[in-house]
Amino acid sequence: MSDTWIILGATSSMARAFARKAAASGAAVLLAGRDQPDIAILAEDCRLRGARLAEALPFDARAPEGFAPLIDRLTREEGRLNAAVFVGSMPPQSAIDADPALIDGTVTDSFTGPARFLQLFAPLVEARAGGTVVGVGSVAGDRGRIGNYVYGSAKAGFHTYLSGLRNRLTRAGGHVVTVKPGFVDTSMTWGLPGMFLVASPEAVADDIWKAVTKRKNVIYTPFFWRFIMLIIRHIPEFIFKKMKI
C-alpha cells in the first residue's frame, strides 16, 4: 500500500524528524508550512532519504483559505492518505497578559487552524477507508497552570477535538493518534529556564512512528510523562491552585 503523508508545520524540528521517518519508509511526503524556501530544502533532504515523492507546499494555520488547495493536491495521490499536525505557537504567558489579543493567534495556531484543516481532511480518510491522523498536543493541555495556561487550554481543546475525530474516523477504518510530548529540545524550548528530562525531536519522532504502526490512541513521549501527568492531574484543585509548577 502506498502511503502519502501531509505534514503541517514542517519547519518544526519534531516535524522534520517525523518527515525523515516517513521518507525512510518510502512514503510520499507533502511538507506544508510558512517558510517555503526552508521547506524546499527539507523536501530535497526527504527525497535523498528515500521518499517516493517530496514537495513543499504553503500552509498557514491563520489563513484557512489556503486549506482547500492542499486537499486538492492530496486527492491527486493514490493510496492511503495520512496527516500529521505539528503546528502550534506558545508566546510567553507574560506577553499574553500584556496583550490579550495574542490569545486569538495562539488558539488558531494550536487548535482551530489545524482543526479546520482536519475537518476537510477527514472525508478523504472516510472515502478511502483508511489513513492516520497524527495530532501533536502537549502535556501542557492536561492541566492549566500559571506559566502557560492559554497555550495549555488551546492544546486541551485540540486533544478533545482529536478524541472526537478518532471516534468518527474509526468507523471508516481510519485512525487518530494523539501525541502529548513533554519537554522536547526544539526552538520553542531553547534557552527556557526550568527544562528537565528534555527529549530529542528524533526520539519523539520514533515514538510517534511506532504509535502510528501500532495504532495507539493517546501517547505521551517520552513515555514517563504519562506517570508525571497522572500525578499532576490527580492533585486536588484546592492544593493545585496554590502550587507553582
Added chain:
Amino acid sequence: MTWNSTTYSGWGRALKAKGEIARPERQGALEACLSDGLLPACGMRRSYGDAALNDGGRLIDMTRLDRMLGFDPETGILEVEAGARIGDIAAAFAPRGWLPAVMPGTGLATVGGCIAQDVHGKNHHHIGSFCQHVVALRLRQAKGTVAVSPDKTPDLFRATAGGLGQTGIILSARIRLIPCKGDVMVVTERRIEDWDQHLALLDASTATYTVGWIDATATGAALGRGILEEGETGAGLVPKRVSTRRVPLDAPAFALSGPVVRAFNAAYYRRVPARGRTVVKPIADFFFPLDKIHDWNRLYGKRGFHQFQCVVPLAAAPALRQMLESVAASGLASPLAVLKRMGPGRAGFLSFPMEGYTLAVDFPNRDEARALIARLQAMTAAAGGRIYFAKDSLARGTDAAAMYPELADWRAQVAKADPGRRLATDMVRRLNLRSEA
C-alpha cells in the same frame, strides 16, 4: 532568536566555558543571529578540548542545519548543510551502496566539524583525510557568503581544511562518497602479542579499514599488546544494532582506576580467541563503536578527561614505544587506546596527519595525568611529530608553533578571511594560533 545562557564544555569536559549559544533551525534564523556581526560556530562539540568553546562570548550551534541538499549518483558527490552528522549520512546512504570517503571514530561528528579538524578515519593510509574529499564548500564571512574549493581558491581552502573554523562559518559542503558493498562490515580481529608485532601487522595490513586497539596498561614483554581489526564492507543480513544506552550520571573516580582498567583490558584482549576470528557486524558498530553508549564521557566523572593523540614519522617508532612505556608505567591510562598507521594525506595548513604512526590514549583529568601528557607532548615534538587539535586541551602556544610548520601561511589567510577577529575560540587563544606568542 533566543540566546541560551549556559556553561558548556567539549567532549572531554575538563575545560569549560560560559556564554550564550543560539541554535538556528533555518538558514534565515542563522542570518538573524549574525545581525551584530560574525560569530564562531560549533557542531556536536565532539572535539575533546576547547576547539568549540568561546568563553565569555557567543557561539552558534549549527547542529539543526543538518539537511542533505543534493546528490549526484554519477559522481557520488553529496551536498549537505554543515550540521549534518557523518553517522546519519552513512545510515542513509550505505544501504544504497555509498559511504562518506572518510569517517571519524564517532558518527556524531558534523560535516562542519570534520572539515574544521580535517579528520581522518580507519582508511587514512589508503584514502587520506576528510578534506581531501571535500570538493567545494560555502563559508559565511563578515561580508557575505563565499564559495571555496581546492582548485579555485586553494589558499583559502587550505586555511579552512583543519582551520578550526577561523576562516568563516562553514554553511555547507560538497563531499565525495565512495561506493561500498552494503551496510555490513566483515571484520577480522586477531590478537597482537607485543609492540613489534603490532607495528609489523599494521605495516603489512592490506585491508581497506585497519585499526589497532592497544592495551595501554600492559608492561614488560606484553607492552604494545592489543587487537588488530581489519574491515571490509559487505552486503547481507546482520542482527539489528542493539539500542543505545545512556550513562545516566557522572561515574565515581574508582570506575576507571588502575586495577579496574587492567582487569577490563585483560578481559577485552582475551575476548578475541587466540587464533583470531572473523565477525560480521552493522556498519555503525565497526566505525562508531562508542556511539552506542550515549554520554560515555561521563564515565570519567565530573572532572572530565583528556585524550592525548600524537602522530610521529615512521622512523620515529622507537620514540613512540618510549611514550607507550611511560603511559603503561604510569598506570593512568583508560581502556580507550588506539594505534594506527597513517598515510601522508592531508588537506590544510593545520591538518594533523603525516605519514607515520598515531597513538591515542585517554586519561582521567588528574594532576599526574596532566603532567604525563606534558611529557608526552615534549617527546612528540622531539620525535618530529605533532599533536591533534581535535583532542588537545593542555598544550601551550609554543608547542603548537613548532609542530605545525605551515602555521604562518595559515595565519596570513585567516587574517584576510576574518580581519575583525570575530571567530577566535578558546583554543585559538590558548595556543596563540592567530598571532605570534
